[in-house]
Amino acid sequence: FPVTIGGCGGGLGAGASGSAGTGGTGDGASGAKGNDVTGGSATANTGGGGGGNGGGSTSGSGGAGGSGIVILRALTSAGTFTGGTQTTSGSYTIYTFNSSGNFITATSKATGGTISFADGYFYHTFTSSGSFTPTSNLSIDVLTIAGGGGGGCQYGGGGGAGGVSYQTGRSATTSTAYTVTVGAGGNGASSPSGAVGSSGSNSVFDTTTSN
Numbered sequence: 001f002p003v004t005i006g007g008c009g010g011g012l013g014a015g016a017s018g019s020a021g022t023g024g025t026g027d028g029a030s031g032a033k034g035n036d037v038t039g040g041s042a043t044a045n046t047g048g049g050g051g052g053n054g055g056g057s058t059s060g061s062g063g064a065g066g067s068g069i070v071i072l073r074a075l076t077s078a079g080t081f082t083g084g085t086q087t088t089s090g091s092y093t094i095y096t097f098n099s100s101g102n103f104i105t106a107t108s109k110a111t112g113g114t115i116s117f118a119d120g121y122f123y124h125t126f127t128s129s130g131s132f133t134p135t136s137n138l139s140i141d142v143l144t145i146a147g148g149g150g151g152g153c154q155y156g157g158g159g160g161a162g163g164v165s166y167q168t169g170r171s172a173t174t175s176t177a178y179t180v181t182v183g184a185g186g187n188g189a190s191s192p193s194g195a196v197g198s199s200g201s202n203s204v205f206d207t208t209t210s211n
Contacts, residue, residue, distance in 0.1 A: 076088060083103040106122075131177040134176065150200075
C-alpha cells in the first residue's frame with residue numbers, strides 16, 4: 001500500500017504592530033510581528049501550519065508548514081510487516097512513516113539485517129556483523145563486498161575497492177543461523193610521504209569470503 005506524506009496549511013497570521021499570533025492546535029507555528037520578519041515554521045511531522053508574517057513589507061515571509069505523518073497499527077500476532085519505523089506497544093506493532101514509502105503486508109521468511117521489499121523480493125542489508133536466519137527453506141541470492149583499502153599519504157594513490165562475490169540460487173535451511181561478517185575499511189596512511197594505507201577487512205557470509 002503506498003503511503004504519501006503531504007504538506008500542511010498555513011498557520012495564524014500576526015499583526016504588523018500588535019502581538020504576534022500563537023500557533024493553533026496541531027502544533028501550528030506562531031506568527032511574526034512587524035516588517036521584514038519571517039513567521040515561525042511548524043515542527044516537522046506534526047501537520048502544523050506555518051506562522052504568518054503580519055508586516056506590510058515584502059521582505060518578510062510566512063513560515064513553512066510542518067510535514068504530515070502516517071501511523072499504522074497491527075496486531076503483532078498477525079505478522080511482522082515491512083515499512084516505516086517499527087515499535088511495539090503491548091500486543092501491537094506500530095509502523096510510523098515520517099516520509100513517503102510503502103507498507104508491505106507480505107511477511108519476510110527470514111530475520112537479520114535491515115529488511116526492505118522491492119520488485120517482489122525481500123532484501124536483508126547488513127551494514128554491521130550479525131546473522132541471517134530463515135524461518136523456512138529458501139533459495140537466496142547473496143552479494144558480499146569486502147572493506148575497501150585506505151588511501152596513501154602525500155602523493156599516494158587511492159585505496160583499492162573491496163572484493164566482491166555474488167551467489168545465486170543458494171540454499172538456506174530453516175532455523176539455521178548463517179554468520180554475517182561485515183569487513184571494516186582500511187585506515188588511510190598519515191606518514192611518511194608515499195606510505196600506503198592498510199587493507200580493508202574481509203566480508204563473509206557463512207563460508208563465502210570476499211577479500
